[in-house]
Amino acid sequence: MPIFKEKDYLRVDLGKEPDESLWMKCKSCGELVFKRRVRENNNICPSCGEYFFLTPMERIGLLVDEGSFEDITKPIVADDPLVFSDRKPYVERVSDAQAETGMDDAIVVGRATISGLPLVLGVMDFRFIGGSMGSVVGEQICHAMETAMEDRRPFVLIASSGGARLQEGLFSLLQMAKTSAVRGRMAEAGLPFVSVMAYPTSGGVQASIASLGDIIIAERGALIGFAGRRVIQSAMTQELPSHFQSDAFAFEHGAIDRVVGREKMRDELSSLLGFFVEAR
Amino acid sequence: MSDERTLDLLEAKIEELRSLNATDGIDLSKEVARLEKKLETLRQELYANLTDWERVKLARHPKRPYAMDYIDAIFNGFYELHGDRIDGDDRSLVAGLAHLDDQTIVVLGQQKGRSTEEKKERFFGMTRPQGYRKARRAMLLAERFGFPVITLIDTPGAYPGLEAEEANIGGAIAENLLAMSALRVPIVTVVIGEGGSGGALAIGVADRILMLENAVYTVISPESAAVILWKDKDRMKEAAEALNLTAGRLLELGLIDGIVPEPAGGAHKDLDQVAAALKIELVKRLGELRKLEPSELVEVRYQRYRAVGMYRDTQGTE
Numbered sequence: 262m263p264i265f266k267e268k269d270y271l272r273v274d275l276g277k278e279p280d281e282s283l284w285m286k287c288k289s290c291g292e293l294v295f296k297r298r299v300r301e302n303n304n305i306c307p308s309c310g311e312y313f314f315l316t317p318m319e320r321i322g323l324l325v326d327e328g329s330f331e332d333i334t335k336p337i338v339a340d341d342p343l344v345f346s347d348r349k350p351y352v353e354r355v356s357d358a359q360a361e362t363g364m365d366d367a368i369v370v371g372r373a374t375i376s377g378l379p380l381v382l383g384v385m386d387f388r389f390i391g392g393s394m395g396s397v398v399g400e401q402i403c404h405a406m407e408t409a410m411e412d413r414r415p416f417v418l419i420a421s422s423g424g425a426r427l428q429e430g431l432f433s434l435l436q437m438a439k440t441s442a443v444r445g446r447m448a449e450a451g452l453p454f455v456s457v458m459a460y461p462t463s464g465g466v467q468a469s470i471a472s473l474g475d476i477i478i479a480e481r482g483a484l485i486g487f488a489g490r491r492v493i494q495s496a497m498t499q500e501l502p503s504h505f506q507s508d509a510f511a512f513e514h515g516a517i518d519r520v521v522g523r524e525k526m527r528d529e530l531s532s533l534l535g536f537f538v539e540a541r
Numbered sequence: 542m543s544d545e546r547t548l549d550l551l552e553a554k555i556e557e558l559r560s561l562n563a564t565d566g567i568d569l570s571k572e573v574a575r576l577e578k579k580l581e582t583l584r585q586e587l588y589a590n591l592t593d594w595e596r597v598k599l600a601r602h603p604k605r606p607y608a609m610d611y612i613d614a615i616f617n618g619f620y621e622l623h624g625d626r627i628d629g630d631d632r633s634l635v636a637g638l639a640h641l642d643d644q645t646i647v648v649l650g651q652q653k654g655r656s657t658e659e660k661k662e663r664f665f666g667m668t669r670p671q672g673y674r675k676a677r678r679a680m681l682l683a684e685r686f687g688f689p690v691i692t693l694i695d696t697p698g699a700y701p702g703l704e705a706e707e708a709n710i711g712g713a714i715a716e717n718l719l720a721m722s723a724l725r726v727p728i729v730t731v732v733i734g735e736g737g738s739g740g741a742l743a744i745g746v747a748d749r750i751l752m753l754e755n756a757v758y759t760v761i762s763p764e765s766a767a768v769i770l771w772k773d774k775d776r777m778k779e780a781a782e783a784l785n786l787t788a789g790r791l792l793e794l795g796l797i798d799g800i801v802p803e804p805a806g807g808a809h810k811d812l813d814q815v816a817a818a819l820k821i822e823l824v825k826r827l828g829e830l831r832k833l834e835p836s837e838l839v840e841v842r843y844q845r846y847r848a849v850g851m852y853r854d855t856q857g858t859e
Contacts, residue, residue: 439850
């Protein structure tokens with residue numbers, strides 16, 4: 262089995278279905294479902310409950326107060342420090358991902374409010390080279406935390422990433438240290454950091470910033486872990502439980518505080534952030 | 542490496558001649574000297590132009606000195622500490638107090654096993670959550686008493702297994718990155734063999750990062766990169782080149798601070814020489830760092846990591 266189960270919601274992008282079609286077929290249960298109902302249901306299949314993919318802007322739309330989002334993503338794009346090329350040159354991989362997603366890289370950060378409570382929000386995009394963290398994503402996360410410190414707001418990161426951006430080599434690996442260091446400054450400044458782990462939160466992102474939340478919440482259906490299932494099975498020939506690295510697995514072993522359905526995430530964050538307003 | 546085998550055969554031949562020389566009283570010293578000179582020339586030629594993949598193999602060489610070899614050679618009175626105080630003791634990572642000349646230090650090292658038995662006991666140098674937590678505990682101890690920290694990296698990567706995931710290995714690595722980024726004592730890291738991804742970085746956030754000449758440090762192993770990026774497990778040589786994982790390249794890229802030379806053939810050809818060079822380097826680097834107040838030290842380290850990364854601005858001068 263691949264590291265990332267080919268779950269339907271990774272592949273169903275509502276924005277990409279031809280506009281004239283009113284119906285879509287859920288690849289999980291096979292039911293024909295009314296597209297508008299899917300949208301109204303937070304991109305969750307109304308028939309079987311499978312989570313479909315959300316773009317960062319869709320996710321932001323579901324979470325924050327209407328009109329409150331102010332994009333502060335820095336105007337930077339990936340460089341190619343290693344002049345890397347595998348089956349495709351890295352620069353081409355980046356420009357393809359940019360064309361496909363309309364994003365500069367795998368994250369959007371901005372100021373917003375949830376139920377009137379101010380925060381800085383970062384949302385990762387798995388569509389963009391697996392949501393991988395290279396120099397740009399690392400810098401944006403640090404920029405978000407620094408903005409949070411300047412404004413004295415909490416920081417919420419919604420992770421959706423396979424890990425480090427391999428094409429940037431050690432530069433990517435060191436983003437784990439960079440984001441962790443800035444996270445340390447946030448703690449010293451007494452500002453809360455809520456880490457939301459969505460599908461998937463793994464590798465170098467799980468082993469750095471995403472695991473350093475004061476509170477860690479998994480979105481239902483998340484995959485959470487360091488080494489991929491395939492890697493473990495090939496290295497150790499080990500039988501793995503069926504719920505390995507699922508939200509339930511992470512919860513059972515104490516790696517996260519709570520598992521929250523997508524439809525309840527806004528209320529969850531609103532009540533959670535409320536505690537910290539009182540504390541200050 | 543077939544070429545390496547040729548050198549080994551030649552070396553054995555010289556030994557044989559030497560012993561004949563001693564036992565039979567025949568003077569073969571001229572012959573021995575001639576062969577030794579030839580051996581040295583061949584070795585220099587072979588190792589002058591290693592490919593990156595050959596260097597990976599050298600970094601993993603079964604005879605390569607491991608952390609304990611350097612600890613014994615460089616420090617006095619190594620006093621090993623065990624256990625993470627929660628769950629167990631991970632033998633893939635050794636931690637302890639030691640003397641470097643006249644100063645007390647805390648040393649951490651990832652230790653591969655030499656014998657089959659020891660390899661199993663030490664999980665081939667693949668560190669588990671218990672090991673990272675022990676490392677963190679030892680570093681906090683160092684901070685409490687103002688002891689500098691020296692870490693020796695040598696791991697294929699963090700341990701990939703069910704138990705490690707159950708014990709949240711990702712979280713354990715993350716906690717170390719956080720702790721090291723603000724630790725109020727000097728940290729010097731040396732990659733002595735394999736620097737395997739997050740499993741290496743978890744003891745590698747430092748004020749000075751050194752590599753032995755034939756060590757490698759990479760975000761992913763060339764074998765895994767071949768599978769994931771090239772979809773072809775046989776293209777690890779190409780992957781090794783692309784990853785820029787050698788000490789020389791990483792120094793050029795400004796990601797490490799120095800390289801400790803190895804003799805031709807690799808560190809295992811002369812442990813004493815490499816250990817002596819490494820010791821000089823450690824003393825020098827700690828001397829530089831000792832001049833800084835703890836708050837300055839932490840600030841300089843913070844700025845170093847805050848600045849790491851290469852990207853292009855899309856506004857302004859372009």
